[in-house]
Amino acid sequence: MTGHPEAERVDPIAGDVRAVRRDSHERCGAGKIKAALERRGVTASGRRVGNIMRERGMRARTRADGPNRTGRGPTRPGSRTSSAASSMAASRAPTWPVT
Numbered sequence: 403m404t405g406h407p408e409a410e411r412v413d414p415i416a417g418d419v420r421a422v423r424r425d426s427h428e429r430c431g432a433g434k435i436k437a438a439l440e441r442r443g444v445t446a447s448g449r450r451v452g453n454i455m456r457e458r459g460m461r462a463r464t465r466a467d468g469p470n471r472t473g474r475g476p477t478r479p480g481s482r483t484s485s486a487a488s489s490m491a492a493s494r495a496p497t498w499p500v501t
Contacts (some may be wrong), residue, residue, distance in 0.1 A: 415446050417438070419454045431455075431462030 422438045423430060430438070434450035441448055455461065 413450070413454055415444055415450075416458070418442070418444050418453050419446075419451055420458070420460075421462060423455075428460075429463045 416438055419435055419485045422442075426434070432448050432455055434449045436446060436451045436457070439451070473497070
C-alpha cells in the first residue's frame with residue numbers, strides 16, 4: 403500500500419531522538435532517550451521512542467559491543483564461558499552410588 407497516506411508518515415520527534423542519541427555518543431537506549439526528551443520538554447512514550455529507534459536501525463551499545471574490560475577473553479581456560487570449564491565441571495561432578 404505505497405499510495406496510502408500513512409505509509410509515508412514521518413514521526414515529528416524522530417529528529418529529537420536522533421539528536422539525543424548523537425549527544426550521548428550512541429550509548430543510550432529507549433528509556434534514557436525518553437528521559438532526556440522529557441527534560442527537553444518533549445513528551446513521548448518509551449514504546450514510541452523504541453519504535454523510532456527500530457525503524458531507523460538504531461540500537462543501544464551494550465557491553466558486548468565494547469572492548470573487553472577485564473583483559474581476559476571468553477575462551478580463557480577455567481572461565482565460565484570456555485568449553486574447557488564445562489568439561490572440567492562435568493569431570494568433577496560427584497558420582498552417587500547406585501543401590
